[in-house]
Amino acid sequence: MPEPSNGRFWLPSPPSNPELVAFLEMIEEAVLLVDPERDIHYANPAAGELAHRFATDPDDPDNPMPLLALVPDEVFSLAADERWAGEARDADTALVLAVRRYPWIIDGVAGHLLLLRDVTESRHRQDELRRRHTELQQTYARLAGAQEQLLQSEKMASIGQLAAGIAHEINNPIGYVHSNLVSLRDYTSGLLELIGAYEHALAPKLDEATLATIAGVRARIDFDFVSTDLPELINESREGLERVRRIVQDLKDFSHAGRDAGWRRVDIHKGLESTLNIVWNDLKYRARVERHLSALPLVECHPSEINQVFMNLLLNASHAIGERGTIVLASGHDEAQDEVWISIRDSGPGIAAEVLPRIFDPFFTTKPVGTGTGLGLSISYGIVKKHGGRIDVSNGAEGGAVFTVVLPVHQPVRVGSDNT
Template sequence: MPAFDLSAFLDGHPVATFVIDTTHTITHWNKACEHLLGWSTAEMVGTQNHWQAFYPKQRALLADLIVSGVDPAASEYYREKHKRSALIPGAYEDEDFFPNIGASGHWLHFTAAPLRDAGGRVAGAIQTLRDVTERRVAENALRKAHDNLEHLVEKRTAQLAEANQRLEDDIRQRELADAELRRRNIELTALNEQLGMTQQQLLQSEKLASIGQLAAGVAHEINNPIGYIFSNFGTLQSYLGSLFDALQAYRDAEPHVADAAVAERLRAMREELDLDFLREDIPSLMNESKEGIVRVRHIVQDLKDFSRVDANQEWVWANLHQGIDSTLNIVSNEVKYKADVVKQYGDIPDIQCLPLQLNQVVMNLVVNAAHAIGAERGTITVRTGADDAGEQVWLEVRDTGGGIAPDNLSRIFDPFFTTKPIGKGTGLGLSMAYGIVRKHNGSITVHSTVGAGTTFRVLLPVRHEEAQPGPAPEQGPGPA
């Protein structure tokens, strides 16, 4: 091909390319080379100075080695870095960083191949240069993010193990305290039978005080590890966001990978892992888990409230249906094996309330309904509605369980009253629910039929006002 035609072809080629002859003299230096390296065609063609565009001191490039017939494996500069081209016979590839190119240096990928005459003899060499800086930066960023994530996981795992150990130690201490408390209760009960009704009332007061103190202590101890988990959870969400950004940068760089086999392997791995699905599902899982942690913190806060520990509460306007749906998600594992949950929502306005406390009410009512259902699968119906004036909303939780005996209806909202076996219930759930509803200037009623089921109905004002003394909760013999 005539030199003029080859020059025109190379100048129109977007890849930086230069050509040398058998005397290592530059015969072609295209415009892409000028743009990338900053050396003009006039400065380079006809010289042997192509090394100056890359190195401060003279040394052979891959094209020089091909023209000289030297195997790059024998060169001190390329021995560890070069590789044979998989596409071009007799060609070699290399990749290196050049700090003197551009403001902050560039990573370049070289491919050098021999040029042969009609007799098959080497008549020169052609070398192309591709700027792979973005890919290298993305790879380094991904590698750094991966290393940071591994370090973080190891660190958090160690912290979690330490927190678990402290929690196990605390549980063992609480078990010992519970065993001692049960022993004392047995002794006090025997003494109670001997001293009569007056001494029995005194014993009940001491028992409530002891359990209240224990509840406050447990709440304090649980708050510490929950605090660690909550703090670490936010940090983990931030790190996951950074990791996804790094993965996206790597994905953007994927089309620029020179090796087709490597590019195909990366694409197959991305499809196998389904990264797009993970980017959508992981934040959802993280949000649900964080909501669970927040719920635990507020349960502990409710326990402290019961133990007469000051609480920080804020009244806000909230959608009751959203709170119910969120609570049903949290307790689904408790309910799904016992009953089908049917939601019958009416058209209700937002209400001014303490949303997390109302969620606690819903949780207690739904879990109690699930526990009331026997071996045969039942149904739990959650209904809502509003009065005609739009000043009050109501919530009903109805189950198809065994119902509540009439003798127990008048006591179900008493603290520590439970019909469950020892160790299966604290008797605090409905009492706490009643206290929360009264705090909202609302009312809670129960209607039950033995063998047919139970319905709890909660009535709440739309707008919060300071609580006024109200009647005790109502009980009835039949379903609402």
């Protein structure tokens, strides 16, 4: 093991040429002369400084031996006069290395001339640049996604407005068709009653031929069937119309979006039901819906936004269910905390532990590309947070995910009541 000479560099057998030594001491590159046994015969001051970075020996921080640990083994099997150039790296350090196995003997040593340049900083800068570049690319992708989402929500908003307009227009004719049907039902039953009375009064007084003609007409028009079917037809039409009226009302409630600029006190269950009707098409073939709802006070909120939260949670539940299952809606009122809660539980697979911490992240989705944007829960989170509430998530005891929306009944600044 060579000994340190003057504390700055190793000189067990330094080159004896003073000009060469002066030159080597001057340059910035680290220079090592190493024999095939990897004993260092000469290290210039730059090598000593570079060795500081490793400082494995506190009594001798300039000891350049650890530098050799970074040098690839193949370097030491170079043939005479062969060269090698490359980069040597560990986690903290990057060195550009040029090696030459010199064919002649300097001061009795035959071995390798190693030229090392510390490029750690520039490599770090390159790594940093690369990291930032990746970050920028990701941010760009997110921005593009957000723009897509904005366009989508703008489209939805105008569809919502259109729907609200159409709903309004449909409401009028529905109103008079509905009231006409009520009159029609009353008139029909009156007319049937009148026919019955005529029949009863006239039958004994009519001759055979007239009675036969009447019986013929009666059979032709299937009077007995018509007289029982007519009220049923009118009732069915009223029911159908009632359904149309409800759909229109749901559309109006739902597309209140953007129009309810202020806070209102509303019946949260009503919003939940109308949202359920809106997404019913998506749900009806897969999910049976159970309700365990308690009486709730009116809640101060932006109803359309809360409906949007319900919609996201209901759709997620429906998607989680897959083929066939159950969605359980429950609600409650915590008077002490002045809060209400609405929970939506599904019978899907639940949420995996590794996914759970990320579900509220924007753009996080486990759905196939093009299926989910991964924005549903992050938007819902933002809405509920704005309301001073929270969304709790857990996996139910019987499996499936449970999302519980907790909302304060009152907002810090009180508003007027409106339960329309």
